[in-house]
Amino acid sequence: MSEEHSVPVLIVGAGPAGLTLACDLARRGVRLRVIDKADWLFIGSRGKGLQPRTLEVFDDLGVIDAIVASGAPFPGFRCYANDQVAWDRSLAQMLGIREPVPTPDIPYPSAWIIPQWRTDEILAARLEQLGGRVELSTELVAFTQDADGVSATVARGGVPEQIRCDYLIGTDGGRSFVRKALGVGFAGETFETERTIIGDVRVDGPLDHDHCHLLTRAGSTGSADRFSLWGLPVTDYFQLVVNVTADAVPDLTLEGMQVELERRSGRTDIRLHDLRWISLYRVNVRMADRFRVGRVFLAGDAAHVHSSAGGQGLNTSVQDAYNLGWKLGAVLSGAPADLLDTYEAERMPIAADLLGLTTRWHRQDFKGPPADTEPSPGHKLSQLSLNYRGGPLAWDDRAEPGSVRAGDRAPDAPCHDAAGNPTRLFDIFRGPHFTLLSFGEGPHPAEVTNRFPVIRVGRAGDLIDNEGHIHHGFGLDPITVGQQLVLIRPDGYIGLMTDGPGSAEERLGNYLKLVTPARTG
Known part of the structure; x- marks a missing residue:
């Protein structure tokens, strides 16, 4: 052994x-x-x-x-009826959401x-x-x-x-x-009657690399009617995606894919070559x-x-x-x-x-x-709105919680450091540490000053928020915020939001006992 x-x-x-x-x-x-x-x-x-x-x-x-x-950036979709463009749509249009900015x-x-x-x-x-x-x-x-x-x-x-x-x-x-x-x-469940073919291939023909090309005979986007080719950036390859039924799987070869492309699109001006990788999936x-x-x-x-x-x-x-x-x-x-x-x-x-x-x-x-x-x-x-609210590590004991709460993703925000140099919250969060933000007036919490720094946020302090982006990101009013502590977990989620000049420090100490090593000495 x-x-x-x-x-x-x-x-x-x-x-x-x-x-x-x-x-x-x-x-x-x-x-x-x-x-x-x-x-x-x-x-x-x-x-x-x-x-x-x-x-x-x-x-x-x-x-x-x-x-x-x-x-x-994720490409738009271009659908063809034979060799004619039937329509162009952005990803946001396909998803039915506002264009992200x-x-x-x-x-x-x-x-x-x-x-x-x-x-x-x-x-x-x-x-x-x-x-x-x-x-x-x-x-x-x-x-x-x-x-x-x-x-x-x-x-x-x-x-x-x-x-x-x-x-x-x-x-x-x-x-x-x-x-x-x-x-x-x-x-x-397994969708027993469905299969998906995915592969990487080079393409000769009039297709740019800036779209997901939905190749069809009549502009129909039904899964049985289309042959999709996604341009893969900074490469010479496209990803092919073909949905098939379990009883009609074509040969997983370059020749098999060429036949399927021509059958679904009616086109012979697009030639596939150099099939780098191909696989057949059951949808699970x-x-x-x-x-x-x-x-x-x-x-x-x-x-x-x-x-x-x-x-x-x-x-x-x-x-x-x-x-x-x-x-x-x-x-x-x-x-x-x-x-x-x-x-x-x-x-x-x-x-x-x-x-x-x-x-x-x-x-x-x-x-x-x-x-x-x-x-x-x-x-x-986008996974930006996914949160851990109500979970064991989301503590929010404020009398009037705002739109942003413990368990939510911590926002980014442009700001300045105490010396007036531009920075952003993600620069502060980056790394394997907790980050404690202190809003409003009040003493530094003694419980953590010897573990990691307390970062004061305001018109004066460690992070200068003259434009209010930090306060807005956390759903706080810079005028009426009062004293408030916000603890950011190492994975960029808000662990604790608490207020009050006395109870906040105790609450913070109790939270840290759950998530950090015990202090020694």
Whole structure:
């Protein structure tokens, strides 16, 4: 038997969830290992759409510049009747929402298109910068757990290795070995009569890279009538998407796709070549019964799988990892172990809600938004309006809560530091720490002055808010705000909003006992 090696965290699966979690833990100084049974990182474009909230996470993790350089704003849709353009519509028009525009509190208002292989590559490179790496061709084959940790057996090239870890995280996809080994149910439905073909291909012909081209014979966008080609920015490739019935799947070859394109579009002036990657999917809508069993956690597709409609799968996976990362880091540093219970409590309702939303969008099939979607910039699809209100870590004891409450995403805002230099809230939040904002007049809370700085906000103080963007972002009136404390969690959500010159400090101290290591000395 091989020698046993110890590490605090073992992550199984190097997709977006696993890589995001690894980056978040590595920047906290947590030792970890990331393994994946594949011989290389994913090479396809599958999860190509990044929602605004995911862009904010990537800003925090230090990869937003690479993401922006490798992608583009989400393209508009162009539908053809044979070789004639039938209509052009923006993504907002397809969704039935207002066109997004940047605002002081939302710096990334629009979805971003970037092939998944490039997102994975960027995250893996960031992990290496932080001192970690992905161990490819390495498969988890067994694990057991006890009260003190998890004993895992992994294999590389047929050679077993024993790993002892404090926590094991399954981010190993919809067919998760970790989930199955735990015996966790995966309830939901499979659309048995439907299949989706997705592939990456080069295209010769009169199609630009700036649209999603819906190729049809008569301008009908029914799933059986269209052959979709999405331009993938900063590459020579398009993503092809073809919906088929289970009993009529064409050959998954370049020739098979060319025949299907011509059959559906009636065109011969578009030629496909260099098929880089192709896969056939069954549409599954499923969620794990549990996201945690003892010291083993599930995240991403291992915990929930969606229809691709609405572009939520990869993005929800990233949010899972971002929620779990800071909690693991805190507990490994001495915070109460019960903090880890809040991962399932917070993420399960979000996943369930998004499963329902993506299923409704799937059934609409390009016929406009479902009737129950709200036309607002904070639309759920952007994931900016998703929140943890009412959860175990959302404390809001104000007598008159405003429009922004504990559990909500913390807004961005342009402002100035005490020296008059321009900055923004996201610059202040960036990193693995809590941020405490103090509004109005009042003493610094002694409970935290020796843990992390208290940042005063106003016309004077640490952050100068002369234009009122910070106050507005938090739903506060700069004239009548009074004394108020706002604690921002490391994942950019508001943990605590409290007021009152005496009770606020006590409330803050009680909250910190739940989420941070106990003070010593």
